[in-house]
Amino acid sequence: MPESCVLVLDADPLPRLDRLAGRARVLHADGAAALARQLPEADVLLVWDFTSDAVREAWPGAGARPGWVHTASAGVDRLLFPELLSAPTIMTNARGVFDRPIAEYVAGLVLAMAKDFHGSWKLQQERRWRHRETFKVYGSRAVVVGSGPIGRKIGSLLLALGVEVTLTGRRERTGDPEFGRVAAAGELPALLPEADWVVCAAPLTEETTGLFDADAFARMKPTAHFINIGRGGHVVEPDLAAALHAGALAGAALDVFATEPLPESSALWDAPGLIVSPHMSGDTFGWRDDLAEQFLDNFDRWAAGKPLFNVVDKQLGYVSGAGEAA
Amino acid sequence: MPESCVLVLDADPLPRLDRLAGRARVLHADGAAALARQLPEADVLLVWDFTSDAVREAWPGAGARPGWVHTASAGVDRLLFPELLSAPTIMTNARGVFDRPIAEYVAGLVLAMAKDFHGSWKLQQERRWRHRETFKVYGSRAVVVGSGPIGRKIGSLLLALGVEVTLTGRRERTGDPEFGRVAAAGELPALLPEADWVVCAAPLTEETTGLFDADAFARMKPTAHFINIGRGGHVVEPDLAAALHAGALAGAALDVFATEPLPESSALWDAPGLIVSPHMSGDTFGWRDDLAEQFLDNFDRWAAGKPLFNVVDKQLGYVSGAGEAA
DSSP states (O other), X not given: OOOEEEEEEOOSSOOOOGGGTTTEEEEEEOSHHHHHHHGGGOSEEEEOOTTOOHHHHHOOTTXXXXXXXXXXXXXXXXXXXXXXXXXXXXXXXXXXXXXXXXXXXXXXXXXXXXXXXXXXXXXXHTTOOOOOOBOOOTTOEEEEEOOSHHHHHHHHHHHHTXXXXXXXXXXXXXXXXXXXXXXXXXXXXHHGGGOSEEEEOOOOOTTTXXXXXXXXXXXXXXXXXXXXXSOXXXXXXXHHHHHHHHTSSSEEEESXXXXXXXXXXXXXXXXXXXXXXXXXXXXXXXXXXHHHHHHHHHHHHHHTTOOOSSBOBTTTTXXXXXXXXX | OOOEEEEEEOOSSOOOOGGGTTTEEEEEEOSHHHHHHHGGGOSEEEEOOTTOOHHHHHOOTTSSOOSEEEESSSOOGGGOOHHHHHSSOEEEOOTTSSHHHHHHHHHHHHHXXXXXXXXXXXXXXXXXXXXXXXXXXXXXXXXXXXXXXXXXXXXXXXXXXXXXXXEEESSOEEEETTTEEEEEGGGHHHHGGGOSEEEEOOOOOTTTTTOBSHHHHHHSOTTOEEEEOSOGGGBOHHHHHHHHHHTSSSEEEXXXXXXXXXXXXXXXXXXXXXXXXXXXXXXXXXXXXXXXXXXHHHHHHHHTTOOXXXXXXXXXXXXXXXXXXX
């Protein structure tokens, strides 16, 4: 077959693509302008900088387009623009790489919040010894919004800690081997008042944008905690800040934000009971190599004319069960 | 049977002992002097203030002594003095009440350390967005020193997180249903260099006092973390501080200290990488009621002339397998 052209939307550090040597011509673009210039040549676009909107800005519309776009992220929200949705271009994502790291991160947040580690750290800085009582995690209740691989793995680890877990998905499903029933997204308002832990692990789509707003926070228990490792757009940030100030819920942890990096001036940095982290829940040592390997495994299929794995259903905005050939 | 006399070594808040109404005369002592005065009358001593040395100070030696001493703690180290050891007095403890809360606490510390929650929290205070990579917990290795119910439950939760767990106990055991082999205490020096997580959950006895000293810390990996939820006496505190300053290990968390409360002047408060908490790992909401109920359940047996549960082997310094009648 003729040599393919793989175009990489660069981020630092660059991916290790040695396995492409002699098999593909690799071009690099470091932003929208370079991307726009080179896209007509590319058979494959690797969106290595998944935080950028350059693809949307540079997309050639009806012009020559790559046949395959892969993003080194689980979320594909930045690629869900009309010209790409309507193009025949196949879209794949990094489904699988982040599941367990993110689940560990969320389990850690649940335990840290239950045991008030933050309170202890504050007291330690003040050299104050003040015994407090804390919550048992065993027997508490979690609602995990999102029943893809990340939501499921979060659910699994919470189950292992003795938490009662309800997952929500696009549609109700019964007979799930691990969770029994997966609730429909529409049941969320009824589930929120019972939850000690509300975890957002959904893809960002039209349906889930702004899902966590004043109404949702008002339904939570004053002792509940909210955790978002999905996308900033899932949360109406001023509503969360107001709910925390009002004591509508006990605390929250955000790893993702509407604007990243979170501006120094943001009021979220010191909202009461809010834990801020810099979009890192899935990024364990070696994650970039894992992402590059995953792309290269899929490239092997592409080069061999086999069906790709992790194919995103562009209408749904994520990989549905049937999208996974592997 | 004649009404028993139950003497309580008080701590705030007092235990709820309503179930004793009409069945026992309840006396209270708020320190060594009152205890010494009242001990000769007591059939049963409830050591509610388990942080006090008053029992040792007030013990009547060869005089009239209670037939049963119960301590509202898992550790019995403060009761292991010669006059009580040689007395026919039965000793019981709070084995069971703290297992799962402490295991949750330790699992939380492991995840918090792996994910550098402490670093994120510091950066949040400075309103700084700085992405870092963190450790996977899955596939890491833990050594848990202590194979009693607390050590075992810690091991169980770490197993559930995908950690490879080795427990150490007084003697090697094979064929353990959950852990396969339990290593002998003497193997610890050989196990330390392989461990990512070293957790002390041992009873404080002559053999385990000062177990974690300069030599032990020198054997650990520079990336390892140490957690002590046992007793302060397990750790040579200046050795730990020196090891942390030297980078011999990456971090530690102490919930227990040689002197409690930890004095404001202690250098431990700001030792690098050290997380200090005020002896609270097992104390979930309702713990005092759980402790009182456990004593009362044992009192029912005492009153009925049945064998007590959680009987401490006074030579070993903890409840051995055979000590549990329930």
